[in-house]
Amino acid sequence: MTTDKHTETTPAPVSVLGLGHMGRALAGALLRAGHPTTVFNRTAAKADDLVAEGAARAGTPAEAVAAAPLVIACVTDYDALHALLDPVNPAALRGRTLVNLTTGTSEQARATAAWAAERGATYLDGAIMAAPPGIGTAAATIVVSGPRAEFDRHAPALRGLAGDTPYLGADEGLTALYEMAVVGLMWSILNGWLQGAALLGTAGVSAADYTAVAAKGIPTVADWLPGYAKQIDTGTFPVDDATLDVHRAAMAHLVQESESLGVNTEFPALIKAIADRAAAAGHGGEGYAAMIEEFRRPAAQPR
Incomplete structure (x- = not known):
């Protein structure tokens, strides 16, 4: 019996919800990595450049969800995430994996994981520790928490987004806690630097x-x-x-x-x-x- 190596290595389809600066960077990196990529944004024109590069444009969040087993969301906040996905028929989410790269609290992450489970979907919470130009390069880090099996399953797509994708554990809220800890460190360094600049100025x-x-x-x-x-x-x-x-x-x-x-x-x-x-x-x-x-x-x- 022979194995279809092409099937094993073909990049999986991915849908991206949200095309701000970071969302466009994520979708662009997935396209460059060879993933068939479907994109959705409320302002449809933000997808034009990506469509020109080969992405498929979804007219609704439901169309984006239906297009791929892996859905990556990167929107303003959790309210915006639920505004997009709550109206989607729960049956359409069944069997999908939602990787949420939206910034929020650990409580929101755990609640959204429960929301996804009620619809038969699997939830992974992620945090991007890079600026948009770094996405898709070795300089980018995306930390992820949630079910380990789903993390392993979608690791190839995640590796297309960042050179380092540490798995933090099964608790979906861990990612948000890490993200808040790191941005708190960032602001403390920047504020100390600004204090010094003001003094020496x-x-x-x-x-x-x-x-x-x-x-x-x-x-x-x-x-x-x-x-x-x-x-x-x-x-x-x-x-x-x-x-x-x-x-x-x-x-x-x-x-x-x-x-x-x-x-x-x-x-x-x-x-x-x-x-x-x-x-x-x-x-x-x-x-x-x-x-x-x-x-x-x-x-x-x-x-």
């Missing part, structure tokens, strides 16, 4: 000159993270670089310098306030990672 230093120095410090901080992670996981916070009290003194200097130069102090003052609470709780002589205890505590929760 008072001395006539350009943002470009500042960045040439600042960029050298980011890898140093990144190198601390594995050790800090071990401390958090074990619940012990030995001093590797400096005590939290030493960090607090430097935070006070940053607040004072900003204030004296007429630069906004809200961001550094917030960091210092959190560190002060950690010190008041007895962590002043421990390492910086002891701050995790304050980040775990809801803001309104009394100590």
Whole structure:
């Protein structure tokens, strides 16, 4: 008995819902990878370039769902996702796999997984950690959670979208949690950089000159993270670089310098306030990672 190798390796059909900047990048990458690709967007003209490249245009979300066993959605939010898919006949979704790359909360992801299951569909939640130009290249990462068997089944299509597609686990809400954690890290880095640019700007230093120095410090901080992670996981916070009290003194200097130069102090003052609470709780002589205890505590929760 012979095996049809062509059938085994032929890229599977995929439908893409949502053609914003990211959605168009996703559909374009799938086309380049050889997947028969159907696209839908409320503003039909956004599909014109993709149709010229070989995509099929669906007139409705239902047509897009019917066109492929794998449906990838990348829309504004979960309300927009359900506005597209709720009107679709549940029977049309049966047997389909929905990969949702829409940003939202873990609660929304789990609720949508249950919604899909009620319709006989399988749900995978994904998060894109790349800008649109990186989609389809080795530089892109898309993390995914949900049923492992479905992840493995559609891995070839996902690999056409990103060079790295880590599987996070069966809990569909994990992806949203990872995404929020990473964008929180991103904003913290950017806000710290902006604070520094504002400070040095008072001395006539350009943002470009500042960045040439600042960029050298980011890898140093990144190198601390594995050790800090071990401390958090074990619940012990030995001093590797400096005590939290030493960090607090430097935070006070940053607040004072900003204030004296007429630069906004809200961001550094917030960091210092959190560190002060950690010190008041007895962590002043421990390492910086002891701050995790304050980040775990809801803001309104009394100590």
